[in-house]
Amino acid sequence: MKKFASVLLAVLVAFSMFSFVVSAAGVTFTVNADKTTVNAGDTVKVTVSIPENAGLATLQVALKYDAEAFKVKGATPGGLYGFEEVNASTGFYTSAASTPPTKGGVLFTVELEALKATDSEISIVVSEATDNEYNDVTVTSNKVAIKGFVEAPVDPTEPTNPVDPTDPTDPTEPEDPCKDGHNYSEYIVTKKACANQAGEKQRTCKVCGNIEKEAIAKNGKCEPGAWKVVKAATTTAEGEKVQECKICGEVLQRAKIAKLPSNPITNPAIPNTDAQA
Ligand SMILES: [Zn+2]
């Protein structure tokens, strides 16, 4: 076997000038992982497979993985080649055959131990792939995306926001005592209505103190107040008195006050009987 390898090496050196001649066809390898979500300590079994009639006489393939995410625990050759080796601590695979195998299948298997739960990718790096005429063959592969372990979902039966009894803003504080309606006192008129202006009334909840206001429509009648003298009568001129609405202040009635008698001995200043009390 060693002799075969050295002969192969000599042939490879002899043909190295043609190493840039790449097979137009190319070969696609398949990389598979038995799990794609990992937590630290998990073992992921990665399988590298080749198609039937790949036409590859020599191969050097390494697994490409994030060395911070995984380390190789072990590796096993698939048995497709008469000569094949896989390094159990690096996963580096080497094989050679004078006649390329026609059979496809598992080329080798590598066990990776996840060092941490992190997202990464697993694929291969091909450092050598030649056909039986020692021409380089382009080998590609898929990439396996590995996801770091996802935190377990929160138990829905567990309160996500436990009640803090000292938190005054806690929404579970005593609920609104008036949620089904307020318990109002009678209306109190805060502004009377008359013919000229609308009024307003309000009531207060006896439980929570909420105030509800309501307008009082104009009612068509003003409220006459007492008469007021706006111009006192004299012995030479009549006076004038008015009666205003107690609500809106509008003058409702005007009346004259008779002249005072020229000799007012017993008359009061305002002789009109309608005079204000
Ligand atoms: Zn209330």
Ligand SMILES: [Zn+2]
């Ligand atoms: Zn009025």
